[in-house]
Amino acid sequence: MDFIIQKSLKLVESGLVPDQAIRAAIRALSKKRLIQEGRYDPEQGAQRYMDVLNIVKIAEQCPEVSFWLPTREKGLINQYVRSFGDFPSNLTVRVSAAMVDSAAPAGFLNTSTVHKDRDAQGYECPAQKQGNKCQDCRACWSRDVHNVSYHQH
Numbered sequence: 001m002d003f004i005i006q007k008s009l010k011l012v013e014s015g016l017v018p019d020q021a022i023r024a025a026i027r028a029l030s031k032k033r034l035i036q037e038g039r040y041d042p043e044q045g046a047q048r049y050m051d052v053l054n055i056v057k058i059a060e061q062c063p064e065v066s067f068w069l070p071t072r073e074k075g076l077i078n079q080y081v082r083s084f085g086d087f088p089s090n091l092t093v094r095v096s097a098a099m100v101d102s103a104a105p106a107g108f109l110n111t112s113t114v115h116k117d118r119d120a121q122g123y124e125c126p127a128q129k130q131g132n133k134c135q136d137c138r139a140c141w142s143r144d145v146h147n148v149s150y151h152q153h
């Protein structure tokens, strides 16, 4: 989630987030990340769920921006879907497999895996062949790409 918070902070600084409460929420999340050095406290499930809700609010406030949320928080994502239904159409939530060469998590529209000794599943991330950069690839942001498979570095 740190990736999306960094992106959100850029939006705040550029003045593209008009709602004061959302701006404050983004800054609070950023501060929390700095304190935690990018780690989530497993005891703070409620706070992490609030993070998801805040990310949804940011996406709703910025419909012209495409967001990609890579996460292993299967439980929180299921909790959100049970409570609110689908995520905003400009927010692609991609649930990551827990282990290298394991199957994509079941029951999610968008997932990601990491391959090393097995073939890529679904769409193979081309970054490794293009200087470890996305260049013009936007597969991770696309809901039409069910699973993205990253090669283990």
Ligand code: SF4
Residues within 6 Å of the ligand: 124, 125, 126, 127, 133, 134, 135, 137, 138, 139, 140, 141, 148
């Ligand atoms: S957008 Fe494309 S190149 Fe970038 S990480 Fe995703 S699959 Fe790889």
